[in-house]
Amino acid sequence: MRPFEILFSIAVTISVIGMFFHKRHLPIWVPVFIVLLPVLFFLHLFIEHLRWQMAGLYLLSVFVIIAAFIQKNNKKRNNKIFFSRKRRGFAVAGRVAIVLLLGISFLLPVLVPVFEFPRPAGPYRVGTSVFHYTDTGRKETLTTAPGDFRSIMIRIWYPCENTGTSRRASYWDDASMMSKERAVSSDLPFFIFKHFNLVKTWSHADPPLSGKKETFPVVFSLHGGNCGDTDMDNVLANEELASRGYIVIGPSHPYASLLVRSGNNEKIRCDRERNEKLQQQSRLSESLWMDLYNKQNLGIEEKKEILQRIFSIESLLLDDITIRSMDVVSAIAWLEKINDEAGSVFYHRLEMDNIGVFGFSLGGTVAANVSISNDRIKACINICGSYYGEMLETHLDKPIMIIRPDDETYDMDSFIIDNLKGPYAILTVNGAVRDSFNHRYLYTPLRAVSGYSGKIGGERITDILRYYISSFFDAYLLDKKEYIPDDYPEVSIRTGP
Numbered sequence: 001m002r003p004f005e006i007l008f009s010i011a012v013t014i015s016v017i018g019m020f021f022h023k024r025h026l027p028i029w030v031p032v033f034i035v036l037l038p039v040l041f042f043l044h045l046f047i048e049h050l051r052w053q054m055a056g057l058y059l060l061s062v063f064v065i066i067a068a069f070i071q072k073n074n075k076k077r078n079n080k081i082f083f084s085r086k087r088r089g090f091a092v093a094g095r096v097a098i099v100l101l102l103g104i105s106f107l108l109p110v111l112v113p114v115f116e117f118p119r120p121a122g123p124y125r126v127g128t129s130v131f132h133y134t135d136t137g138r139k140e141t142l143t144t145a146p147g148d149f150r151s152i153m154i155r156i157w158y159p160c161e162n163t164g165t166s167r168r169a170s171y172w173d174d175a176s177m178m179s180k181e182r183a184v185s186s187d188l189p190f191f192i193f194k195h196f197n198l199v200k201t202w203s204h205a206d207p208p209l210s211g212k213k214e215t216f217p218v219v220f221s222l223h224g225g226n227c228g229d230t231d232m233d234n235v236l237a238n239e240e241l242a243s244r245g246y247i248v249i250g251p252s253h254p255y256a257s258l259l260v261r262s263g264n265n266e267k268i269r270c271d272r273e274r275n276e277k278l279q280q281q282s283r284l285s286e287s288l289w290m291d292l293y294n295k296q297n298l299g300i301e302e303k304k305e306i307l308q309r310i311f312s313i314e315s316l317l318l319d320d321i322t323i324r325s326m327d328v329v330s331a332i333a334w335l336e337k338i339n340d341e342a343g344s345v346f347y348h349r350l351e352m353d354n355i356g357v358f359g360f361s362l363g364g365t366v367a368a369n370v371s372i373s374n375d376r377i378k379a380c381i382n383i384c385g386s387y388y389g390e391m392l393e394t395h396l397d398k399p400i401m402i403i404r405p406d407d408e409t410y411d412m413d414s415f416i417i418d419n420l421k422g423p424y425a426i427l428t429v430n431g432a433v434r435d436s437f438n439h440r441y442l443y444t445p446l447r448a449v450s451g452y453s454g455k456i457g458g459e460r461i462t463d464i465l466r467y468y469i470s471s472f473f474d475a476y477l478l479d480k481k482e483y484i485p486d487d488y489p490e491v492s493i494r495t496g497p
Contacts, residue, residue: 004044051195056105115442122243127160128203132263153252157242159210171199185228217477225362227270379476405432431456
């Protein structure tokens with residue numbers, strides 16, 4: 001809970017105890033706290049802003065003030081008005097209801113907090129800006145509108161000057177709309193994520209690029225493939241990389257990301273009907289994937305036959321991988337343009353021949369695939385992504401890191417190990433689960449109780465991911481060192497070739 005929320009909660013609790021649980025004359029301290037209630041409320045309102053989780057405490061404060069007004073006009077000046085024998089049953093029921101409401105009112109802000117992101121550890125302050133790019137060379141294939149071209153929203157995190165005046169950026173732009181979309185995608189009440197408009201990142205909105213270095217390497221950050229995913233899903237790693245001297249590019253994919261705002265301010269929602277069809281195809285092919293990974297005696301031709309059957313079923317996913325890979329290629333072309341554009345904040349500051357890419361889930365799949373065919377990409381990281389398309393058919397001669405939890409039910413990496421001709425590191429995080437490889441453990445402590453944060457906890461997993469992602473790109477983009485450190489006992493590392 002935030003400071004004024006805590007003070008307001010304490011004042012409400014003391015006032016409630018004094019007004020409704022003290023049978024004799026009110027103690028002198030009760031009126032003091034009752035007077036403090038509106039003061040603390042307005043401080044909370046204007047400094048921290050209201051949130052729905054505090055509604056019970058707001059309601060109790062109103063009850064207390066009304067009760068105090070009634071008590072003040074009670075000629076006997078005692079508290080028997082609330083403890084009359086004639087109303088004993090009503091009074092007991094009322095006090096039980098108040099205790100329950102007070103308990104729920106304390107629990108909700110704790111269980112659904114206005115959370116704080118871990119601070120980036122690098123020496124740079126972090127800036128962030130949002131851009132829009134329409135690739136007039138690519139027709140939009142996910143709509144039937146004539147003359148519709150692919151429009152990509154690109155969020156950039158970068159090392160910035162310490163101006164001391166720029167504000168910390170919100171976790172979600174247009175939080176009201178985003179919260180509704182996330183609630184729909186999660187089958188939750190529409191208001192459940194409304195407090196996200198109060199959550200701040202460690203990035204600052206639109207400050208100047210740092211002048212401490214002449215140029216900076218570029219890293220693409222690619223989010224997963226569910227309709228609830230956004231360009232902010234990798235924000236912890238993105239801010240960490242930017243604080244260490246990288247310019248991080250986070251594209252949003254129209255009709256696949258949760259909500260994308262186009263250059264003409266159109267709000268493009270995830271195509272849920274298409275996403276459901278994609279999930280249906282994935283379920284149909286699951287048994288084939290299990291055969292592919294678990295049957296050790298399969299020959300090359302048998303594996304190819306199973307792959308062809310999988311690809312024939314998962315046609316939409318293959319389309320998605322192609323579209324997202326082309327989004328990355330389009331974004332690289334756009335970066336090249338603004339890097340050569342006088343007046344741009346990034347004018348001659350981007351190392352366009354020194355690019356890395358990482359992603360989670362489907363983003364990891366795309367990261368691996370796009371690295372094969374693009375010479376500007378020097379290193380990639382696949383976090384929990386499967387393998388499709390080029391990655392299964394072509395050699396990758398660039399450094400790759402593969403990160404997985406130890407709860408995977410099959411060894412998918414051994415299947416493509418012969419295709420990795422460059423340096424590789426396969427990291428297994430013991431005690432983690434797939435769902436713990438993001439920052440959503442911050443949404444509620446209940447995720448840890450229900451196992452979504454793994455055995456070692458979300459904070460520890462965040463430290464591990466930020467450390468190894470940064471170390472890998474330091475090794476291959478900054479040439480600081482050409483090895484992957486073994487500094488976490490929970491991490492098992494396999495390297496090659």
